[in-house]
Amino acid sequence: MSAYVFALCHRTVDLVAATAASTLRDALGLGEDLIALRRDDLHVLEDCRGEPAAWAAASAAHAAWFNPNTHRHAFFSAAEGAVDAAADFAASGRVVDEEGIDWPRPWLGRILHSDRADLLEARSAASAGGGGAVDAASTAGDLSAWLALPAAGGAFAVSLAAFDAEDPVYTLHGEDWPAPGARVLSLQLWTLALRAADAGQARRMAVEVALTRTRRRGLLIHPQVQAWALAAPITPLSRESR
Amino acid sequence: MSRARIAVLQFPGLNCERETLRELQRSGVDASIVRWNEGPSRIRDFAGFVIPGGFSYQDRVRAGAIAAKSSVLDTVVREVEGGKPILGICNGAQILVEAGLVPGEEPGRVDVCLARNRIEGWSGYHSRWVFVKAHGDGNFFTGDLTEPLPLVVAHAEGRFVSRDREAWERLRRKGRFVLRYCDSEGRDPRGFPDNPNGSPDDVAGMSGLDGQVLAFMPHPERAAHLWQVPEDLPGVWGERRRRAAGDRSALMGDGPGRVLLRAFARLNRGGST
Numbered sequence: 001m002s003a004y005v006f007a008l009c010h011r012t013v014d015l016v017a018a019t020a021a022s023t024l025r026d027a028l029g030l031g032e033d034l035i036a037l038r039r040d041d042l043h044v045l046e047d048c049r050g051e052p053a054a055w056a057a058a059s060a061a062h063a064a065w066f067n068p069n070t071h072r073h074a075f076f077s078a079a080e081g082a083v084d085a086a087a088d089f090a091a092s093g094r095v096v097d098e099e100g101i102d103w104p105r106p107w108l109g110r111i112l113h114s115d116r117a118d119l120l121e122a123r124s125a126a127s128a129g130g131g132g133a134v135d136a137a138s139t140a141g142d143l144s145a146w147l148a149l150p151a152a153g154g155a156f157a158v159s160l161a162a163f164d165a166e167d168p169v170y171t172l173h174g175e176d177w178p179a180p181g182a183r184v185l186s187l188q189l190w191t192l193a194l195r196a197a198d199a200g201q202a203r204r205m206a207v208e209v210a211l212t213r214t215r216r217r218g219l220l221i222h223p224q225v226q227a228w229a230l231a232a233p234i235t236p237l238s239r240e241s242r
Numbered sequence: 243m244s245r246a247r248i249a250v251l252q253f254p255g256l257n258c259e260r261e262t263l264r265e266l267q268r269s270g271v272d273a274s275i276v277r278w279n280e281g282p283s284r285i286r287d288f289a290g291f292v293i294p295g296g297f298s299y300q301d302r303v304r305a306g307a308i309a310a311k312s313s314v315l316d317t318v319v320r321e322v323e324g325g326k327p328i329l330g331i332c333n334g335a336q337i338l339v340e341a342g343l344v345p346g347e348e349p350g351r352v353d354v355c356l357a358r359n360r361i362e363g364w365s366g367y368h369s370r371w372v373f374v375k376a377h378g379d380g381n382f383f384t385g386d387l388t389e390p391l392p393l394v395v396a397h398a399e400g401r402f403v404s405r406d407r408e409a410w411e412r413l414r415r416k417g418r419f420v421l422r423y424c425d426s427e428g429r430d431p432r433g434f435p436d437n438p439n440g441s442p443d444d445v446a447g448m449s450g451l452d453g454q455v456l457a458f459m460p461h462p463e464r465a466a467h468l469w470q471v472p473e474d475l476p477g478v479w480g481e482r483r484r485r486a487a488g489d490r491s492a493l494m495g496d497g498p499g500r501v502l503l504r505a506f507a508r509l510n511r512g513g514s515t
Contacts, residue, residue: 016302023303027311165405166360214350215310215319215342219303224355224405 003078004052005108006043006059007146007189008066014039023219024209033205035152035237036193041065042161044107044185046083050178052113058177072116074146077109083169083185090168090227108232111142119145143232149193151239156194156202160210161231162221163187189231190220199234246289246509249276251318253309256296256333258463265466266292269500270507278309282317289509290327291318293334295396295461305356305399306336315341323349327382327454327509329502332397335447335457339402344450344457345418353409354448356459357401360440362433369396371475372438374446374460375424378417381453383505387421390428391498392471392479393460395446400439400459402448414443421447421458426477462499469493 021037024030043065045055052075060068085107111123122145149157163185172182190210196202211228212218221228248271252259259275266273273292276284299308309315315337322328322343330338335356342350358365372395376387404410413419422444423437424430430444431437437444439459447458465471471483479498486492 015300019299019302019308023308023311027313166357212307212340212352214352215315215340216350218352219307219311222304222307222352222355224353224403225357 002048003044003046003080003082004048004055004112005076005078005082006045006052006055006065007074007076008041008043008071009038009146011070011072020219028209028216028219030194030205030209033195034192034209035155035195036149038147038149038191038193040147040189040191042187042189044078044082044086044187046078046080046183046185048179048182054178056113056115061176062174068115072114074114074116074119075112076142076146077112079107079109082107083183086163086185086187086227087169089229090163090165108143111146114146116146144235147191149191149237151237152193152195153238154195154197155237156196156199157191157235157237158194158202158206158230159189159191159232160206160221160228161187161189162226162228165225165227168227193237199236202234203230246272246506247287248273248290248292248506248509249285249288250274251276251278251291251293251314251334253278253293253296253298253312253337255298255300256294258294258296258331258461262292262294262331262463265463265499266503266506268466269503271503273506278312278314280314282314285314285317286321288321288326290506291322291329292506293328293330293337294463295332295334298333298337301333304336304340306333306338306340309337310340310342319343319350322455323451325452325454327506328456329383329506330455330457331461331463332395332400332459335459336399338450338455338457339448343455344448345413345416346450346455347409347412353406354402354404354413356399356457357403358399359397359438360401361438367396367398368438369394370435370438371472372436372446372460373424373426373428373477374421375428376420377422378420381420381449381456383447383449383456383458383502384420386501386505389478390424390426391501392426392465392475392477393462393499394464395438395460397439397459401441402445403442410442413448418448418450419443419445420449420453420456421445426475426480458502462502465497465499466503467493467497467500468495470497470499 017039192206194202210220338344342352373390375390376384
């Protein structure tokens with residue numbers, strides 16, 4: 001059995017992220033400090049059989065989760081137990097923490113498969129037999145490559161994951177999936193590229209504008225229905241550090 | 243005395259403004275459509291507001307979330323906090339909740355969410371006739387409601403929720419749950435389909451501030467005439483509809499939704515009730 005993270009993003013402009021970005025800049029005061037906002041759909045698959053390519057084909061055939069004409073996709077290795085860890089995390093109710101809570105990690109590892117050839121080439125050049133090991137370094141590196149945020153001096157990328165706090169985990173039905181009965185945790189990954197003095201400030205800024213608490217504070221995540229977590233190490237976006 | 247003027251606020255993506263305007267006017271209300279970009283001075287002219295249903299900003303991020311942050315809401319919130327009434331229907335209700343006007347325990351604080359429907363076996367969009375009845379002493383909107391009203395719901399996110407159970411209890415004790423789903427006889431629902439979205443405490447409408455704010459998921463403007471009520475509907479309104487069959491004048495008469503919309507007709511210019 002394997003565990004994967006199936007990541008999806010728009011091929012062209014994501015209108016939801018674009019609208020959210022302009023609202024964060026203009027209505028919630030981020031202004032030019034928000035360099036970019038990116039939204040990805042992530043599906044953590046556990047109890048899986050089958051290769052990632054078979055999963056991508058089945059998903060496209062089902063018209064489930066994505067349309068290959070409008071979305072790009074990538075499969076990452078995932079830590080076994082990531083789905084249960086997320087469910088436990090959601091059930092704990094620790095969702096309104098001003099400092100944020102790190103996702104039970106490491107949970108997202110190396111890229112295994114994608115329709116982006118550049119990612120696969122970079123991965124095979126970087127790993128000489130590293131397999132799909134899940135560790136913090138690979139999370140930061142391969143996720144950053146997938147996100148492809150613009151380089152910017154004095155800026156940091158902060159990724160926040162949000163998912164249904166009530167029923168976070170569901171089971172795949174239908175015989176034509178590679179592994180019917182696989183368990184799934186679906187989440188949205190909001191990544192904010194923020195101009196900040198340091199990683200700590202970037203994190204505070206991201207949490208402030210992401211968590212909906214008042215009409216003028218927060219937009220992306222609603223803590224009354226969603227669990228959330230800082231989903232990856234905060235990474236600098238300066239050209240030198242990449 | 244001149245009639246109070248009511249603004250039907252239109253955001254990009256709302257799609258019920260015309261019928262809401264028409265039925266307010268037929269209820270004796272002097273109403274106009276005001277677009278989101280018309281400026282604060284225009285907003286201040288009105289004695290009350292209605293935000294109709296639809297999909298503001300295409301429901302991007304969450305239903306109602308983007309409209310709630312819009313600058314026109316700054317003015318609307320100030321006017322409503324000053325005592326003017328506002329009714330949010332469906333997506334309008336979602337906007338009022340996202341704006342913190344409902345429940346409005348602290349100014350602007352977002353304590354509640356209109357979450358995805360949760361029905362045994364599936365979740366998501368659902369449309370059907372339901373019954374609602376008023377609870378509590380009655381406020382600006384619910385004071386005239388004496389019998390179960392059949393109305394239409396049509397939404398995917400209509401379940402009032404808060405993860406803070408103590409806060410939810412406080413809202414219950416304070417009588418915020420002013421309209422609840424019921425069966426055709428006004429009895430408490432036994433789950434779906436009486437309660438069409440899994441809303442806890444069967445909440446269909448929640449009040450805010452001092453009762454002048456109502457976030458309401460069913461669509462009164464779709465049941466403003468008796469002919470809009472299905473003939474096979476049980477209860478008092480179904481019986482009235484069957485008796486009116488073939489009688490054009492009776493069919494064009496008041497439907498159950500009119501009772502709610504007419505609340506605005508009681509307003510005098512200046513916002514007093």
